[in-house]
Each structure stands twice: as C-alpha cells, then as structure tokens.
Amino acid sequence: MASEYPFRRIVGVESIAELHRMAQQNIRDYRSPTQRCAQIEVVYADASEFVFPEAPLVLYLFNPLPEAGLRRVIRNLERFLELSPRTIWIVYHNPAMDSVMAGSRALVRVGGTEQYSVFTSEPSFKVAGSQGFKDRIQRYRQP
Numbered sequence: 776m777a778s779e780y781p782f783r784r785i786v787g788v789e790s791i792a793e794l795h796r797m798a799q800q801n802i803r804d805y806r807s808p809t810q811r812c813a814q815i816e817v818v819y820a821d822a823s824e825f826v827f828p829e830a831p832l833v834l835y836l837f838n839p840l841p842e843a844g845l846r847r848v849i850r851n852l853e854r855f856l857e858l859s860p861r862t863i864w865i866v867y868h869n870p871a872m873d874s875v876m877a878g879s880r881a882l883v884r885v886g887g888t889e890q891y892s893v894f895t896s897e898p899s900f901k902v903a904g905s906q907g908f909k910d911r912i913q914r915y916r917q918p
Contacts (some may be wrong), residue, residue, distance in 0.1 A: 777835065778805070778812045788825050795819040811914040823847030827855045832863040838871045845875045853881040858897055865894040 778786050798817040805815075816863040818825070823844060827868040840848065856863070867876055877884055882894040 778810045778815060780811060782812045782833070783830075784814045784828070785812055785816070786828070787815075788820055788822045789817055790819070790821050823851050825851065827852065827859075829859045829861070831861055832852065834863065834865045836865065836867045838867075838869040842872050842875060845872055849875065849879050849882075854881060856881050858895065861896070863896045865892075867892045869895065 787798055789798055791816055795817060802815050802817060822840065825848075852863070865876065865882065867873065867887075868891045870876070870887070873884075873892050876882060876892065879894075881897055883897050884892055885895050886893040894913070
C-alpha cells in the first residue's frame, strides 16, 4: 500500500526472523500497476535500536510492540531527533497504546480517530544528556 505513494524509499523493520523472511518474499513477489515507489526493503533488527535515516520520515505503526518495546522505540526516535532535527509524521493504526505516543516530549498529536492517530515531531524538542548516544551514532555511521 505504501508503495502506491511517491516515497523515495520504504523501509520495514522486523525483529522476528520468520516474519522478516516472509516480508522479503512479499517484496520480491509484489507487482502493481499503481506502484510509485520501487525502493522497498525490510531490515531484520530490533526497532528500539534502528538507525533512522537522516531525511524527512513517515512512520506507519500497526500496534507493533508491547508497551515496553514501544517506549524504547520512542526513546530511540527522540534521540535521533535531537541529533538530526527534522519533520517526521507517524500514523499509528489501531492505537492501543496511544498514551505512550502522546507521552513523548518529541511528538505532538495532530489528528486521528478511534482507529488511528497522527503525530508529528515537535520542532523545539531537546533531549538532555544525549552526548553518549551522539558518540555511538557517530561510530555507527563511520565507514
């Protein structure tokens, strides 16, 4: 569905090996005359440690993790926004843990219904004491 929009790139993050393999096969098999984005990939990783691209982002979540896992993902996202401020949009479908998202200092809820919530990044957000995280990301990005 996302590939029917003009995104430059679509990246899925999957932390379960079998689901990762299934997603890879789905990407290989998918063909649609309405497809507008062909650069699709899935990454086998822990979403709470995922290195977000330094570009405007649209994240789509379908109630992806238990509460503790979602909190770690949001903390990771907050750290990246501190390092690389940018506009992000999050569409959270089936927002069972909307309060976790709404509790983020980096995000602002801008819309939604009972079926989904939409958040965007808060432009004035700053994380205190993020130097250690900045160092780790710099090491990760070095060739």
